[in-house]
Amino acid sequence: MMNAVFSLDAGPHAVVPPQLAPAPADPAGRIDTDRVADLIGQLLVALGEDPGREGLTETPARVAAWWSAFLSPDTSMTATCFTESHLRDQLVVVGGMNVWSLCEHHMLPMNLQAAAGYVPEGEVVGLSKFGRIAQRYAGRLQVQERFTRQIAREIASVIGREDVAVAVRGTHLCMSMRGVRMEAARTTTLQTGGRFQVDPVLSQQFLALATGQWGAA
Numbered sequence: 400m401m402n403a404v405f406s407l408d409a410g411p412h413a414v415v416p417p418q419l420a421p422a423p424a425d426p427a428g429r430i431d432t433d434r435v436a437d438l439i440g441q442l443l444v445a446l447g448e449d450p451g452r453e454g455l456t457e458t459p460a461r462v463a464a465w466w467s468a469f470l471s472p473d474t475s476m477t478a479t480c481f482t483e484s485h486l487r488d489q490l491v492v493v494g495g496m497n498v499w500s501l502c503e504h505h506m507l508p509m510n511l512q513a514a515a516g517y518v519p520e521g522e523v524v525g526l527s528k529f530g531r532i533a534q535r536y537a538g539r540l541q542v543q544e545r546f547t548r549q550i551a552r553e554i555a556s557v558i559g560r561e562d563v564a565v566a567v568r569g570t571h572l573c574m575s576m577r578g579v580r581m582e583a584a585r586t587t588t589l590q591t592g593g594r595f596q597v598d599p600v601l602s603q604q605f606l607a608l609a610t611g612q613w614g615a616a
C-alpha cells in the first residue's frame with residue numbers, strides 16, 4: 400500500500416514522513432483508572448491549583464473516567480460480509496466518518512473525517528463495520544498517518560484483497576491552539592492499495608466522492 404500526506408501549510412504535520420514503524424498494540428484493558436485519578440490530582444497541584452477547591456474536587460475522577468472510556472472503544476465487532484455474487488466493478492465509498500482522537504505528540508484532540516472505498520467482488524461489507532473500524536483506531540493516542548493506514552489494512556483484511564482506499568482529513572488542536580496557531584490548517588492523508596494504485600480513473604472517482612463530502616470547514 401502507498402501512503403501520501405498532504406497539508407495546506409507548512410505546519411509540523413506537513414513534514415512527518417509516512418509512519419512505517421510497527422503500530423503500538425491496542426491500549427484497551429491496561430488503564431488503571433484509580434491511579435490516573437490520583438495522578439490528575441497531582442497534576443492539578445503541580446499546575447498551582449488547589450484540588451480541594453469547589454469545582455475541582457470531582458475533576459480527577461471525571462478525567463480518569465473519561466480516559467477509561469476513550470481508551471476502551473467497542474472492539475466486539477465481527478466481520479460482516481454479505482454475498483452479492485453478481486457484484487463486480489462497483490466502487491463503494493463510505494464517507495462522513497467523523498471521530499475524535501488524541502495526538503500522541505501533544506495529547507491534544509484531533510478531529511478526523513474519514514472516507515473509505517473498496518471494490519466488491521462477489522461480497523459486500525456491512526456498512527456499519529466501517530464506522531466501527533474508525534472508532535476503534537481513534538480511541539487511542541494516535542497520529543493521523545497511522546490511523547489512515549490502520550483503517551486501510553483492517554478493511555483489506557476483511558475483504559481479503561488490497562483494493563482499498565482511505566482518505567482522512569484532520570483538524571489538529573496541536574496546530575490550532577498551540578505552536579503555529581493556524582486554525583484553518585487541515586491535514587489530508589491518503590492510503591491506497593491494489594487497483595486504486597494502478598487505475599487512475601478509479602482513484603480519481605474515489606477522491607471525488609470522498610473529498611466531496613468534506614465541505615469548507
Ligand SMILES: [Zn+2]
Pocket residue numbers: 502503504505506507571573574
Ligand atoms: Zn500534535
